[in-house]
Amino acid sequence: EVQLVQSGAEVKEAGESLTISCQASGYQFNRYWLGWVRQMPGKGLEWMGIVYPADSDTRYTPSFQGQVTISVDKSIATAYLHWSSLRASDSAMYYCARRRPLLDSLDFWGQGTQVTIYS
Amino acid sequence: SFVLTQAPSVSVAPGETAKITCGGDNIGREGVHWYQQRPGQAPVLVVQDSRDRPSGIPDRFSGSNSGNMATLTISRVEAGDEAHYYCQVWDASSDHPVFGGGTKLSVL
Numbered sequence: 132e133v134q135l136v137q138s139g140a141e142v143k144e145a146g147e148s149l150t151i152s153c154q155a156s157g158y159q160f161n162r163y164w165l166g167w168v169r170q171m172p173g174k175g176l177e178w179m180g181i182v183y184p185a186d187s188d189t190r191y192t193p194s195f196q197g198q199v200t201i202s203v204d205k206s207i208a209t210a211y212l213h214w215s216s217l218r219a220s221d222s223a224m225y226y227c228a229r230r231r232p233l234l235d236s237l238d239f240w241g242q243g244t245q246v247t248i249y250s
Numbered sequence: 251s252f253v254l255t256q257a258p259s260v261s262v263a264p265g266e267t268a269k270i271t272c273g274g275d276n277i278g279r280e281g282v283h284w285y286q287q288r289p290g291q292a293p294v295l296v297v298q299d300s301r302d303r304p305s306g307i308p309d310r311f312s313g314s315n316s317g318n319m320a321t322l323t324i325s326r327v328e329a330g331d332e333a334h335y336y337c338q339v340w341d342a343s344s345d346h347p348v349f350g351g352g353t354k355l356s357v358l
Contacts, residue, residue: 166347176285176293176336176349192346226292235340236283236298237347243292 133157135165135227135241143217145250150213153227153241160208161185164230166237167201167212171223181230182210222248252280252341254350261356268324270353272337275318280339282320284313287352288333296335297322324355332357 138152153165166181180191184203191201200213210227225244228237255273262268272282282300285293296307300315310325324331337350 175334175352176338178347178349181346190345192344228293231298234281234283234299235347236281236295237285237293237338238295238298238304240292240294 133229133239135229135239137225137227137241137244140245140247142247142249145217145219145248147217148213148215149217149246150211151225151244151246153210153212155208155210155229158229161205163232165203165210166228166230167199167210168226168228168237169195169223170226170243176226179212184208184210217246217248219248219250222246251344251346252339252348254337254339254348256335256337256350256353258351259354259356261358262324262327263358264327264329266327268327268331268355270322270324270335270355272320272322272350273318274320274339277318277320277339278316280315282313282315283338284311284322285336285338286331286333287336288330293336327355327357329357331355 134156136154161184164181164183167179169177179195180201182189182201202211227241229239231238284297286296287293296311297313301313312323314321334352336352341348
């Protein structure tokens with residue numbers, strides 16, 4: 132059974148750094164792109180970027196380029212989303228999602244990580 | 251890049267049929283995917299490649315896609331279908347997925 136399990140909710144102060152994680156199981160981790168999606172309160176889904184675990188090829192949408200860092204640790208089948216300096220506007224729910232090859236759907240999702248930033 | 255347009259809300263009585271649309275320039279040429287997001291939960295893929303249902307999705311959910319409009323149809327609507335529904339295509343020019351703004355389905 133494919134599962135994506137994300138790390139727990141975070142409450143941080145503006146200016147701090149933060150890394151959240153997404154641990155995969157039930158499939159060959161290296162062979163599927165994994166992406167991150169932001170959902171701000173009461174809003175829709177925004178694509179942030181994606182990583183290919185086999186070679187760590189990483190691609191960001193222009194809105195998030197330079198704002199976050201996506202990485203992977205193949206040895207533990209885990210992807211990460213990192214902020215070096217948080218802002219209040221980063222407060223949101225974040226989801227990881229697996230990209231299905233050829234169809235380009237997002238066939239499995241993590242349960243989400245709530246990030247709350249206070250200033 | 252690709253722009254997908256969804257109506258903000260649709261209302262339907264239990265047992266009736268709901269149609270949720272997703273507009274885009276020549277979207278009929280694309281594979282369209284639909285996600286259901288119930289309140290407080292993560293999105294779930296309910297239709298992929300315009301008309302295919304992933305394993306475990308009831309056959310009450312179906313999709314179609316032609317011209318400038320893709321449609322998610324939910325037959326015999328139940329209270330548990332009340333959720334936001336998002337369409338998505340993969341934008342080849344940017345190599346990223348693009349989401350519609352979402353439609354809130356209310357079951358009266």
